[in-house]
Every structure is written in structure tokens, then in C-alpha cells.
Amino acid sequence: MPKTEYCWTCDSDHPHRKLEGPEESWLKERLGRASVHEFLVCLAPKCRNLRTGSNKKPFPDAMRLPHFD
Numbered sequence: 568m569p570k571t572e573y574c575w576t577c578d579s580d581h582p583h584r585k586l587e588g589p590e591e592s593w594l595k596e597r598l599g600r601a602s603v604h605e606f607l608v609c610l611a612p613k614c615r616n617l618r619t620g621s622n623k624k625p626f627p628d629a630m631r632l633p634h635f636d
């Protein structure tokens with residue numbers, strides 16, 4: 568269920584959702600972590616920036632989720 572959160576790259580509030588299977592796998596590998604359940608992806612058109620539920624800017628630069636088919 569999408570949840571409205573602030574996105575610092577959009578500089579406004581947008582719906583975000585949790586990551587799905589291949590997206591979680593990608594981020595786990597990228598971060599070298601066993602769990603990435605706290606991450607949310609911005610659903611604004613062409614954004615896909617990642618944040619966590621509590622941290623609007625968990626990385627120094629934007630980290631955008633790739634598309635997985």
C-alpha cells in the first residue's frame with residue numbers, strides 16, 4: 568500500500584512503496600546488507616529515489632531504483 572512521504576530529490580511529498588523481490592535483491596547486493604525492509608521507493612514519474620521510513624536522505628547522493636522486468 569503506497570504511503571505519502573517526502574522525497575528530497577523531488578522536493579515534495581509523493582507516494583512511496585516498499586521494494587519487491589528483485590528490487591530488494593538488487594539493493595541488498597548494492598549495500599551488502601541482509602535486510603532492506605525499511606526502504607521505500609518514490610513513485611513520482613521517473614524518480615524512483617530511495618529513502619527509509621524514518622530517513623528522507625539515507626545516502627549522500629540520490630540512489631534510484633532500476634526497473635526490473
Ligand SMILES: [Zn+2]
Pocket residue numbers: 574575576577581609610611614615616
Ligand atoms: Zn521522488
